[in-house]
Amino acid sequence: MAQRIATEYENAVILMTEFQMTQYLHKGGAGRITTRIKVLGGGEQELVLTDSGGEEVHVAVERQGMLYRCSLNCRIVSPHLNNAVRKLFVTYKGTGTVNRIYRGFTMKYDYEKGSVRRISEWTPGGSKLVYEHKQTPAELTALYRQNTVELEIKRTRSEVDTLLDLRNAADDGAECAIIDERLKSLAERLFQLEG
Numbered sequence: 001m002a003q004r005i006a007t008e009y010e011n012a013v014i015l016m017t018e019f020q021m022t023q024y025l026h027k028g029g030a031g032r033i034t035t036r037i038k039v040l041g042g043g044e045q046e047l048v049l050t051d052s053g054g055e056e057v058h059v060a061v062e063r064q065g066m067l068y069r070c071s072l073n074c075r076i077v078s079p080h081l082n083n084a085v086r087k088l089f090v091t092y093k094g095t096g097t098v099n100r101i102y103r104g105f106t107m108k109y110d111y112e113k114g115s116v117r118r119i120s121e122w123t124p125g126g127s128k129l130v131y132e133h134k135q136t137p138a139e140l141t142a143l144y145r146q147n148t149v150e151l152e153i154k155r156t157r158s159e160v161d162t163l164l165d166l167r168n169a170a171d172d173g174a175e176c177a178i179i180d181e182r183l184k185s186l187a188e189r190l191f192q193l194e195g
Helices: 018-027 079-091 137-145 148-169 173-194
Strands: 004-017 033-039 045-051 056-064 067-076 095-102 105-112 115-123 126-132
Touching: 004 018, 004 079, 018 033, 033 079, 045 079, 067 079, 079 095, 148 173
Parallel strands: none
Antiparallel strands: 004 067, 004 095, 033 045, 045 056, 056 067, 095 105, 105 115, 115 126
């Protein structure tokens, strides 16, 4: 089995409530990991996770309303620190890219709200898709229940009816020509929507 060299987090974002952040900080690191909040010069904050071997991960923390937005871009070598960051990322449903680096290849995992959406293998010779999330029955049902197209068709038909009434009442040929152009445009749009 291949030995992992490092793990990289790219553009990883974790959203936490104040309660979750407090709970995470009180729970602290597991065994060999310590956690602390570091306040920087401009008032910004960082969550710092430190391995007993000295390796650190700095997570930028920004308050956005009722949530804390934790941003993570780092490379981790320590297996214990990697495990702690992985648990943080998965527990709080992180979004971003996680690269697991092995000798000769990299496995790239794309996460969305804590779920793997795509896995690809990257080698010096190129890349290949290993897994891609397909829509679940619940997602397909929600998509099926969307009625935005039906609502637009209804609005367009109502506009056509109004324009036809205006055309029937119009005396001027120039006014009829303008209405006819708009009706032509709406007829093309209805054709697209109903297709």
